[in-house]
Amino acid sequence: MNARGWSKFNIASVVLGFAFLYLPIVLLIIFSFNESKLVTVWAGFSTKWYAQAFANQGLMDAAWVTIRVAFVSASIATVLGTLAAMALARRTAFPGRLLFSGMIYAPLVMPEVITGLSLLLLFVAVDLDRGMTTVTLAHITFSMCFVAVVVQARLAGFDRSLEEAALDLGATPARAFFSVTLPLIAPAVAAGWMLAFTLSLDDLVIAQFNSGPGATTLPMKIFSQVRLGVTPEINAICTILVAIVSVGVIVSSIALKRQEVQRQRAQRLAAQA
Amino acid sequence: MKGVASFRRDFEPWNDGSARPFIQFDNLTKRYGAVTAVDRLSLDIYEREFFALLGPSGCGKTTLMRVLAGFEEASEGAVYLEGEDLAGRPPYRRPVNMMFQSYALFPHMDVAKNIAFGLKQDGMGKGEITDRVAEMLTLVKMEGFATRKPDQLSGGQRQRVALARSLAKQPRLLLLDEPLGALDRKLREETQFELVDLQERLGITFMIVTHDQEEAMTMADRIAVMDVGQIVQVAPPAEIYERPASRYVADFLGDMNFLPTTITSTKGDLATMEGEDGTVLKALNPHQATIGRNAWFAARPEKFRISRNRPVAACNVLQGEVWDIAYLGDLTIYKVRLGDGTFIKASQLNRDVMADDPITWEEQVWLHADPQTALVLPA
Numbered sequence: 265m266n267a268r269g270w271s272k273f274n275i276a277s278v279v280l281g282f283a284f285l286y287l288p289i290v291l292l293i294i295f296s297f298n299e300s301k302l303v304t305v306w307a308g309f310s311t312k313w314y315a316q317a318f319a320n321q322g323l324m325d326a327a328w329v330t331i332r333v334a335f336v337s338a339s340i341a342t343v344l345g346t347l348a349a350m351a352l353a354r355r356t357a358f359p360g361r362l363l364f365s366g367m368i369y370a371p372l373v374m375p376e377v378i379t380g381l382s383l384l385l386l387f388v389a390v391d392l393d394r395g396m397t398t399v400t401l402a403h404i405t406f407s408m409c410f411v412a413v414v415v416q417a418r419l420a421g422f423d424r425s426l427e428e429a430a431l432d433l434g435a436t437p438a439r440a441f442f443s444v445t446l447p448l449i450a451p452a453v454a455a456g457w458m459l460a461f462t463l464s465l466d467d468l469v470i471a472q473f474n475s476g477p478g479a480t481t482l483p484m485k486i487f488s489q490v491r492l493g494v495t496p497e498i499n500a501i502c503t504i505l506v507a508i509v510s511v512g513v514i515v516s517s518i519a520l521k522r523q524e525v526q527r528q529r530a531q532r533l534a535a536q537a
Numbered sequence: 538m539k540g541v542a543s544f545r546r547d548f549e550p551w552n553d554g555s556a557r558p559f560i561q562f563d564n565l566t567k568r569y570g571a572v573t574a575v576d577r578l579s580l581d582i583y584e585r586e587f588f589a590l591l592g593p594s595g596c597g598k599t600t601l602m603r604v605l606a607g608f609e610e611a612s613e614g615a616v617y618l619e620g621e622d623l624a625g626r627p628p629y630r631r632p633v634n635m636m637f638q639s640y641a642l643f644p645h646m647d648v649a650k651n652i653a654f655g656l657k658q659d660g661m662g663k664g665e666i667t668d669r670v671a672e673m674l675t676l677v678k679m680e681g682f683a684t685r686k687p688d689q690l691s692g693g694q695r696q697r698v699a700l701a702r703s704l705a706k707q708p709r710l711l712l713l714d715e716p717l718g719a720l721d722r723k724l725r726e727e728t729q730f731e732l733v734d735l736q737e738r739l740g741i742t743f744m745i746v747t748h749d750q751e752e753a754m755t756m757a758d759r760i761a762v763m764d765v766g767q768i769v770q771v772a773p774p775a776e777i778y779e780r781p782a783s784r785y786v787a788d789f790l791g792d793m794n795f796l797p798t799t800i801t802s803t804k805g806d807l808a809t810m811e812g813e814d815g816t817v818l819k820a821l822n823p824h825q826a827t828i829g830r831n832a833w834f835a836a837r838p839e840k841f842r843i844s845r846n847r848p849v850a851a852c853n854v855l856q857g858e859v860w861d862i863a864y865l866g867d868l869t870i871y872k873v874r875l876g877d878g879t880f881i882k883a884s885q886l887n888r889d890v891m892a893d894d895p896i897t898w899e900e901q902v903w904l905h906a907d908p909q910t911a912l913v914l915p916a
């Protein structure tokens with residue numbers, strides 16, 4: 265794509281597209297620095313709402329719950345998702361492979377309401393008290409498939425003979441995995457973790473269904489407060505969330521991109537040599 | 538026919554009835570679903586042998602190697618190493634190492650760590666590992682490259698590191714999967730001789746898989762030619778070339794001219810045949826084709842002499858028109874069209890520089906091949 269080749273139509277569609285996507289968020293960020301208590305009236309720059317947000321114990325408790333849930337669920341989802349991806353990428357022929365791979369992808373397109381509701385029914389059925397544990401389990405369930413997809417993409421381009429070479433040189437399958445496979449797919453695994461973490465941080469619907477007393481997540485807290493009216497305090501906390509999520513997404517995409525560039529460079533070198 | 542192998546003229550354990558085979562494939566079959574990659578194959582390989590598996594892609598040669606390395610399980614039959622059945626033994630418990638076609642160097646480890654990998658798995662001490670790695674780097678002449686990453690190496694250097702890594706554990710048997718496939722021509726020739734030299738010095742049994750006949754001819758003590766999961770012929774390079782067992786082998790290794798004939802008489806190891814136009818042909822008859830049978834008269838291009846005058850010989854005299862000439866520098870190849878339209882390739886060594894009156898296009902020429910250099914092959 266050549267910059268000089270951009271027509272006015274191209275430029276207009278790009279500008280409109282991005283405006284549509286990001287204008288609301290930009291507004292939210294701008295108004296989080298608003299002096300006035302009235303959300304829609306600009307009265308000068310201030311960071312006092314940030315101070316107030318940090319002083320709000322309820323909000324901070326919810327933030328802490330969210331971070332803990334996100335951390336634990338992302339970590340477990342990464343392990344499970346990586347294992348699932350290994351199984352799918354490695355064993356190309358086992359009974360029910362198609363079904364299994366279809367089922368891994370299904371939660372990606374499943375409406376969250378359904379995921380949330382079905383998990384709730386399960387927890388009620390097994391008589392598990394709703395709280396931190398159930399929210400975490402629910403988040404693991406829906407985010408592990410994202411990890412599986414990211415890791416599987418990396419494994420698809422993985423030279424199988426590297427693992428075989430490790431086995432051939434005397435490494436047991438487990439040692440071959442930890443000393444050769446894992447280091448090489450690490451960027452994808454990290455990206456998967458970051459994605460799972462961000463998804464958990466964002467989630468409202470599934471948490472709403474599966475949370476209980478003492479386990480109110482930040483999105484739940486914000487949602488319930490907004491029903492009483494939007495305060496600049498909420499804007500401030502949302503801006504922080506936006507920042508965290510953006511950093512997560514940017515870091516994981518840079519990690520993947522760098523890996524891709526390295527792979528291509530190595531291939532180019534190999535082709536020359 | 539003096540290959541490198543001829544320096545080891547005395548090395549012929551396959552002709553020694555008392556020699557015990559080092560590796561034995563016993564009626565080995567490997568199936569992938571409905572596809573049979575290796576079909577009831579039996580083969581003996583001897584210690585210190587440089588053995589080549591030669592065949593087109595898809596002939597099962599790589600599968601055979603992977604069964605030996607332990608990456609594939611045999612569907613039927615067995616593989617023995619020094620008489621011990623290898624069935625069920627995983628790759629990490631076999632005294633066999635492999636050099637992969639892609640080299641499979643670990644991209645996240647430097648050269649020294651790559652070579653040390655196998656030693657570490659054996660729980661070798663740190664100092665000992667360092668010594669062995671240095672020794673291996675010297676062996677493959679890569680001393681200055683210990684801290685380089687694989688992607689900072691050229692193809693030839695990577696090949697050397699891969700070789701060093703697979704030799705570091707001092708395996709009893711080294712498997713080489715198309716080891717020179719990724720190298721350019723010059724480097725490939727150099728490396729061929731180095732590999733043979735290395736194999737002699739270390740006394741390890743080498744088994745190489747290749748589709749390149751030149752590679753197999755230069756390096757191997759014996760070559761097994763494979764076709765659709767079976768071995769068609771096992772013999773030293775010269776024998777494979779001069780006494781191919783079938784038209785397939787003759788075609789796969791080098792060039793061969795074929796003329797359809799009927800056997801008219803046999804005498805000693807020679808057979809006399811009649812071509813379709815009545816030409817009298819005579820050739821060695823190692824397969825004992827009998828009178829009245831249809832058979833191929835087979836002769837390699839370099840066995841033919843080309844001349845303007847009719848040669849004084851009672852048999853194997855063919856006349857035709859020069860259809861095409863390929864000048865290769867060391868050789869000139871003439872494509873001669875016989876009266877019935879068949880083409881014969883005849884090559885001449887260019888001993889003289891720019892002959893005064895060379896044979897040229899559309900000339901009528903005579904071809905002759907000595908009966909001792911031609912062969913009767915079963916039709």
